[in-house]
Amino acid sequence: MMINSGDVAFVLISSMLVFFMTPGLGLFYAGMVPRKNTINMLMSVVFVCGMATVMWFAFGYSIAFGPDAGGFGVVGNLSNAFFSGVSATEAGPYANNIPGALFAIFQLMFCIITPAILVGSLTGRMKFSALFIFVTVWLMLVYYPLAHMVWGQGGFIAGFGAVDFAGGNVIHISSGVSGLVACIILGSRKGYGIKSYHPHNIPLFFIGGAILWVGWFAFNGGSALAANGLAVQAVVNSMIASAAAMMSWMLIETFLYKKVTVMGAVTGAIIGLVAITPGAGFVPFGAALAIGALVSPICLFFMTKVKQKFGYDDSLDAFGCHGIGGIWGGIATGLFAQSAINPVAQWNGLFFGETQLFVAQLIAIGISVLYSATMTALIMFVLKKVITIRVTPAEEALGLDISEHAEQAYPAFSGIDQ
Numbered sequence: 001m002m003i004n005s006g007d008v009a010f011v012l013i014s015s016m017l018v019f020f021m022t023p024g025l026g027l028f029y030a031g032m033v034p035r036k037n038t039i040n041m042l043m044s045v046v047f048v049c050g051m052a053t054v055m056w057f058a059f060g061y062s063i064a065f066g067p068d069a070g071g072f073g074v075v076g077n078l079s080n081a082f083f084s085g086v087s088a089t090e091a092g093p094y095a096n097n098i099p100g101a102l103f104a105i106f107q108l109m110f111c112i113i114t115p116a117i118l119v120g121s122l123t124g125r126m127k128f129s130a131l132f133i134f135v136t137v138w139l140m141l142v143y144y145p146l147a148h149m150v151w152g153q154g155g156f157i158a159g160f161g162a163v164d165f166a167g168g169n170v171i172h173i174s175s176g177v178s179g180l181v182a183c184i185i186l187g188s189r190k191g192y193g194i195k196s197y198h199p200h201n202i203p204l205f206f207i208g209g210a211i212l213w214v215g216w217f218a219f220n221g222g223s224a225l226a227a228n229g230l231a232v233q234a235v236v237n238s239m240i241a242s243a244a245a246m247m248s249w250m251l252i253e254t255f256l257y258k259k260v261t262v263m264g265a266v267t268g269a270i271i272g273l274v275a276i277t278p279g280a281g282f283v284p285f286g287a288a289l290a291i292g293a294l295v296s297p298i299c300l301f302f303m304t305k306v307k308q309k310f311g312y313d314d315s316l317d318a319f320g321c322h323g324i325g326g327i328w329g330g331i332a333t334g335l336f337a338q339s340a341i342n343p344v345a346q347w348n349g350l351f352f353g354e355t356q357l358f359v360a361q362l363i364a365i366g367i368s369v370l371y372s373a374t375m376t377a378l379i380m381f382v383l384k385k386v387i388t389i390r391v392t393p394a395e396e397a398l399g400l401d402i403s404e405h406a407e408q409a410y411p412a413f414s415g416i417d418q
Contacts, residue, residue, distance in 0.1 A: 001241055002097070003089070003090075003091060003097060003098065003099060003307045004097040004098070005061050005194060006227050007097045007098050007225070007226040007227050008098050008099070008226035009227075010103060010222070010226065010231070011098050011102055011103075011222055012102065013105045014106065014218035014219075014221065014222025015102070015105055015109055015218075015222070015224075015396070016218075017214065017215045017217070017218035017219075017221055018106070018109035018110065018113070018215055018218050019045055019049075019112065019224065019402075020211060020215055021113055021211060021212055021215035021216070021219065022045060022046070022048065022109075022112050022113045022116050023045075023046065023049075023211070023259075024028045024207075024208045024209075024210075024212045025113060025116050025117065025208060025211075025212060026041065026042045026045035026116070026157070026208065027042075027048055027204050027208030027211065028205055028208025028209050028211075028212060029041050029045060029119075029123070029203070029208070030042050030118050030201070030204055030205075030208070030243065030409075031199055031200070031201040031202060031203070031207075031208060032199045032200075032205055032208070032263075032316055033123055033124065033199075033200065033315075033316070034124070034198075034200055034399070034408065035196065035200040035410060036202075036398070036399025036400070036402070037123060037124050037399055038200065038201075038398050038401060038403060038409035038410075039400075039401040039405050039407045039408065040123070040128065040399075040400035040401055040404055040405060042125075042409075043121055043128065043299075043405060044119045044122075044123065044128070044131055045058075045119060046118075047075070047117045047125050047132065048112050048116045048119075049112055049114075049152060051132070051135070051136060052108070052111050052112045052115070052135075052139060053108060053112070055136070055139060055140075055401065056104075057082060057083060058081060058082060058109045059078060059082075060111060060139065060140075060143075060144050060147025061076065061079035061086070061107070061108070061142040062076055062078050062079060062084075063076050063078070063140075063145070063148065064076060064107070064111075064143075064144045064145075064147040064148050064151075064152060064153075065094065065103075065104070065107065065148065065151070065152050065153075066078065066079050066080040067079055067153065067154075068148070068152065068153060068155075071154070072154050072156065073148070073149060073154050073156030073157075073158075073202055074145050074148060074149060074156055075144065075145050075148050075154075076148050076152055079294060079396065083101065086099040086101050086102075087099055087100050087101060087106050087347075088099045088102075091100070092098030092104070093153060094153075095225045095226075096274055097186055097225070098225060098226075098228055099292070100131075100410065103225065105337070106187045106222060106225075107147075109146070110170070110171055110219075111139065111143060112295055113171070114143055114167075114170070114171045114175050115138060115139060115143070115175065115320055116172060116173040116174070117133045117171070117172075117175040117318055118135075118138070118176075118178050118179045118182070118318060119131060119135070119179075119318075120179065120315060120316035120317070120318040121179030121180065121183040121314045121315055121316065121317075121318040121319060122179070122182055122183055122246055122315065123180060123315040123397055124185055124189045124315055124396065124400065125186065125188075125189050125190070125390055125400075126186055126389060126390060126391070127388060127389060127390065127391055127404065127406045128400070128405070129387075130383060130387055130388070130389035133383065133387070134182070134379060134380070134383060134389075137379050137383075138178065138375075138376065138379055139376045141369070141378075141379060142178060142319075142372055142375045142376065143170070143174065144407065145371075146170050146174050146368060146371060146372070147170050149163050149177060149367070149371075150162070150169050150170050150364070150368075151164070151170065152254060152297055152366045153177065153233060153374060156311050156367075157169070157364045157368075160360050160363065161346045161347065161356060161357065161360040161366075162357075162360040162361055162363065162364035163165050163221070163279075163282060163333060163337065163342075163344055163345050163357070163360075164278045164330070164364070165223055165234065165278055165279060165281040165282055165333075165342075166219055166220045166223035166234070166277045166278070166279055166280055166281070167219075167223075167278070168274075168277050168278025168279075168329045168330045168333070169326070169330060169364055169365065169368040170277075170327060170368075171277070171322075171326070172274050172277060172323065172329070173322075173323055173326040173327060173330070173365065173369060173372065174328025174372045175180065175318060175322050175323070176318050176319040176320075176322035176325075176366060177319065177323045177324020177368075177369050177372040177373050177376070177402045178322070178325060178372045178373070178375075178376040178404055179314060179318035179319050179322075179323070180312065180314055180318075180319035180373075180378070181372075181373045181376040181377050182380050183312055183314050183315065183319075183352050184378055185357065185377065185380040185384070186313050186380065186389065186390065187390065188311075188312075188313035188395055189313055189320055189354030189396070190314070190396050190397070192313045193311060196258075196368060197315075199263065202262055202263060202414070205263065205266065205329040206262055206264075206266060208266075209266035209269070209270060210237060210266075212270060212273075212361075212377050213242065213269055213270070213273065216238055216242070216273045217235050217238055218238070219242060219273075220234040220235065220237070220276070220277060220281070221234045221235040221238070221280075221281040222272075223280070223281065224281060225296070230281050230326065230341075230342060233280070233341060233342075234280035235284060235377075236288075237246070237276050237279070237280045237281075237283060237287075237288035238273055238276055238280055238288075238390075239411045240276075240285055240287040240288040240289050240292065241272040241273065241275060241289070241291050241292030241295075241345075242269045242272035242273045242274035242276070242292060243269070243272070243292065243327060243376040244271075244272060244288070244289045244290075244291075244292030244293040245268045245269060245271055245275065245292040245293065245295050246265050246266075246268040246269040246272065247268075247269050247293070247297050248268060248293045248294070248295075248296035248297065249264050249265060249267060249268025249296040249300070250264065250265055250268065252296060252297060253389055267380075270321065271295050271296065271299045271321050271325045272291075272292035272295055274295070274322055274323045274325035274326055275292060275295035275328050275329040275331060275332065276288055276292065276328075277289050277326070277329055278326065278330045278332075279291065279312075279330075279332055279333035279336065279337060280332045281341070281344075282333055282336075282337035282338065282342050282343050282344075282345050283332070283333065283337055283338065283341070283349075284336065284341065285335040285340060287335075287336035289333070290332075290336070291328075291329065291332045291336070292330075294328070295325055297325060297329050297331070298322050298325075298328050299320055299321055299325055299328075300342050302319070302320045302324045302329065303317050303320035303321070304415050306320075308409045323357060327365055327369070328405025330364065330365045331358075331361060331365065332363050333349070333357075333359065333361055334349055334350060334357050334358035334359075334360070334361030334362065335349045335351045336349045336351050336358055338352060338353075344395065345357060346410055371379035373407055383400050385392060390402060393403070
């Protein structure tokens with residue numbers, strides 16, 4: 001198959017939209033934090049756009065998608081370092097209808113947003129210098145190997161038949177589980193469990209959520225790597241799942257609190273998108289409705305009851321939304337996938353009478369959880385030994401905008417911050 005200009009245009013636009021999701025995530029997160037940490041939250045997300053791109057070009061892409069090193073299916077070799085052999089005009093090994101460089105840059109956008117999701121667990125108390133080092137090392141030890149295991153040629157997890165259409169394991173489980181482990185090792189914010197934390201700007205959160213929602217159609221649809229029926233399947237599934245999750249969340253709020261909230265509705269839509277991500281190009285439309293409807297009660301349970309029970313300070317619920325949503329999505333793919341929709345799935349899901357894919361999905365999820373948790377714990381414990389990773393209590397009280405960046409989001413504000 002020759003390079004297809006329509007597919008090139010589609011994936012180019014998808015790449016741009018997925019990139020736009022990361023600034024959108026910055027707004028989404030910034031609206032949820034106290035006013036005094038707005039700049040720090042934006043900076044914690046946006047720096048990844050620069051740092052992850054340079055690393056991806058230098059060696060990250062090669063480790064994630066280069067030819068397998070050593071035959072273990074864990075990392076690629078460095079033959080594609082500095083995009084060596086990656087052409088802007090000729091197809092690469094992962095798609096014969098688009099240039100290799102376009103595939104590489106589309107995958108970069110996923111690499112950028114994943115640690116940006118993770119930092120939501122650590123907001124309000126981590127030194128920016130420590131966060132910078134943590135994310136840099138995390139990409140090398142967690143993201144690149146996991147991407148290779150799930151999506152790379154000869155990848156270990158792909159080898160036993162597990163599927164992940166657009167990043168349930170690689171993006172959502174890795175960021176959510178890593179966020180949980182890192183926030184536990186970092187420790188809670190001062191006063192956590194005693195005082196309440198309130199979002200300072202819900203319209204900002206709403207704008208960021210809207211950008212994420214629109215970008216997600218490119219996130220999932222673009223993962224077809226062609227302007228074809230599979231992309232349509234992924235986009236339609238994404239819309240159905242997000243809408244069902246929003247309605248489900250609103251129904252729960254109505255039952256529990258007798259009121260519905262903007263934050264609840266938008267959160268529901270986002271976790272519906274998280275849940276459909278691994279199966280967007282594998283499951284039928286009806287399954288997307290079920291996946292979205294069920295993810296809201298599952299995630300809400302973890303964001304409230306489980307979080308309260310164990311007392312961990314996952315500041316912006318990266319684990320509750322992305323970790324749990326990604327796990328449910330991976331399981332649901334094992335339940336509802338159909339080979340007729342996408343032959344990359346070697347078997348149909350459990351719901352259609354076959355067990356192999358369901359078992360493979362459970363194993364893949366288990367490996368992703370254990371690998372992400374273990375490597376994140378290792379990184380955090382080493383960092384704690386060699387550098388100071390937390391701001392002082394005084395700096396935390398003042399706010400990280402001033403103490404870490406000498407900037408204020410609202411310089412005219414003269415009230416009392418939380």
